[in-house]
Every structure is written in C-alpha cells, then in structure tokens.
Amino acid sequence: MSDRNAVSRVRPRRPGTARARGTLTALGAAGSLLVAAVTAAAVALLLLADAARAAVLVAVMVLLCLAVLAVLGWGVRQAVRRAIRPVERIHEELAALEDGDLSRRVPVPSTGGDTERLAGRVNGLLDRVEDAALRRRAFIADASHELRTPITGLRTRIELALDAPEDGDAADTLRHSLHDVERLHLIVEDLLLLARLDSGDVPEREPLDIGALVETEVGLRSPPVPTTVKAEPGLLVEADRPRLCRALLDLLANAERHAVTLIEVQVRGEPGEAVVEVRDDGPGIPPADRDRVFERFTRLDSARSRADGGSGLGLAIAREVAAVHGGSLYVADGAHGTRLVLRLPLAGSR
Ligand SMILES: Nc1ncnc2c1ncn2[C@@H]1O[C@H](COP(=O)(O)OP(=O)(O)O)[C@@H](O)[C@H]1O
Ligand SMILES: [Mg+2]
Structure with missing residues (x-):
C-alpha cells in the first residue's frame, strides 16, 4: 500500500479559502477608496475649473474608474482561481483513480472549510473501497x-x-x-x-420458540460427548428457520469437534433479547483469535479441521445469519474451553 500521507496533504502558507477571502476584501476596500478619491477629486476640480475643461476632466475620471474596475476584476479572478484550485486537484486525483490504482488518495487542503471536509470524506470512502477490493481478492x-x-x-x-x-x-x-x-x-x-x-436479501421470517428449536437441533445430533440443554421456554424470535438452524448447527458441530468431556447449551432471556450459549471444555479459542475465527476460511488448526470436513466458513456464516436477524455472535470469555454466544432480538422488541 502506498504512503498516503506523502500524497494526500497540500499545505498552503495560509489557508486557501481564508486567503482568497482576505484578498477579495483588500481589493474591494482599495477599489472603493480609489473610486471615492477619484470622485472627490473630480468634484473639487469641477468646482474650481471652468466649464470648458469640465468635459476633459469627466473623460479622465471615467478612464480612471475603468482602470480601477479592470484591476478589481483581475484581482477577483485571481482570488476565485486560488479558491477553486484545491477542488481542481481533487478532481484531477479522482480522474487518475479511474486507472484502477486504489491506493491513491485525493489531496486534503488545510482550508478548514467545505473543501477540506469533502476531501476527507472522499478519502474515507476510498479507504473502504480499497479495503473491500483487498478482501474480495483474498476471498477469491x-x-x-x-x-x-x-x-x-x-x-x-x-x-x-x-x-x-x-x-x-x-x-x-x-x-x-x-x-x-x-x-x-x-x-x-x-x-x-x-x-x-x-446481497442483503431479507429472508422469510416466522415467530420461532428459540428454546424449542435449540432442543430439537441438539436432539437430532449424535454428539461424541454428553450434551446438556437448559432452555427457557416461550422465548420468541422472528427468524428464518433454515438459516437459524444452519447457524446453530455450526455452533454445535464446532463444540462437538473440540469438546473433551461435555457440551452445555443454554437458552435464556435477557431484556429484549434471547441468548443462546454453547459451551465446551475443549482447548478454547485464544483471545487474539476471537475475531479472526469469524473471518471466511479461517481455521486455527487447518490440518485437523480439514480432515474433519470443516471449510472454515461456518462461523462466518453464523455471524452473518445473526447480523441479518439484528443480532450478534461472539466468543465470550471463560475460565476454560469455548463459550460462543448468540444474541437475537425477541419478537416485538424492535
Ligand atoms: N468450539 C471451538 N473450540 C475451539 N476452536 C473453535 C471452536 N469453534 C471454532 N473454532 C475455531 O474456529 C475455526 C473456524 O470455525 P468455523 O468457521 O466453524 O470453521 P470450521 O468448523 O469449518 O473449521 C475452527 O477451524 C477452529 O479453529
Ligand atoms: Mg464449523
């Protein structure tokens, strides 16, 4: 990845917009003073001079005023060009991005105004686009x-x-x-x-008694170690049954693969939420890997998982399933073994 700081910051000696505004104000003041001085001089000369020279004087005054206006126009043009220069540079950089180099960033002028904010937001967006592209490449x-x-x-x-x-x-x-x-x-x-x-496709949902569903899923399995289920009855969640079963199945299969002597499953209600906890007394997941295991194709022990048929997609899918239902899935702290916690909003609580 490129050194973003090297390309992204343009530091004018004075903030661009403020400087342009200052130039405009100074030009306006100077122009007004000049016009006022010329007009006062003209009036004084008209009063002192005779009528024959009046026409010549008026012509001179008009020429002077035109000269002042020309200087003012030039100054305004310069100030406007300076003010829009940062926007032009952002535009040029965005055009260069079309070549496909996603590591480029637009320059951020230190103007403290809208242009700086716009450039910052464009760069934030580019960070996300680049990140998504890198992750897609790694996924493929x-x-x-x-x-x-x-x-x-x-x-x-x-x-x-x-x-x-x-x-x-x-x-x-x-x-x-x-x-x-x-x-x-x-x-x-x-x-x-x-x-x-x-794709964000919203699945068909139905009210499901999550405790009953977990008991059914556990009952369908033949775990290699004793599995206990403690489920609070009557906890209803709005969910897509096949997808929720798919997530539960992965949590149970993982626990079965790693448990040494037992698996404990608990379903309980908390304010606004149903909580499903799957615990095993296996080697556990080290704290440093507790986020990583939800990434696609992550296997902490790839040889063993592959032999057992795991593709490393189970927890990634389970977390996505939790998310599309407005819930979450995470590895909780525990004295030993692994505790996976699935939280889903109770029906009617959203
Ligand atoms: N209960 C668990 N105990 C220890 N490690 C686990 C547990 N559950 C998941 N893991 C680790 O997380 C990895 C990812 O899990 P998962 O996405 O379900 O993939 P898979 O089961 O196909 O390997 C597993 O390979 C394993 O290393
Ligand atoms: Mg799995």
Missing part, C-alpha cells in the same frame, strides 16, 4: 484454494484408475471420489449461502 484466492484441493484429489484418483484399472479397488476409488464431491458440494453451498447473505 481462498475460495479457489479450497475448491482446488478436492478437485485435485478427484482428478488424481480418476487418472490412476484409468491408467491401471486392474491395480485398484474400483469401489474404494468411487468412495473416495464421492467424499471429494461431497466436500465440493458443501463448499459451493456455503459460498452460495454467503453470497445470498451478502
């Missing part, structure tokens, strides 16, 4: 990498089976190939779901 690279792994496995297996069909077990080849295809399918489904969540 990660997604390609994730898709390439099962595709490469699939291809190698098919090539081996075709090269020496008598060497391998056809059923085994097909079983492994199916596993790769399922993995591809899951990644593509997750990517499509993320794209739909990103």
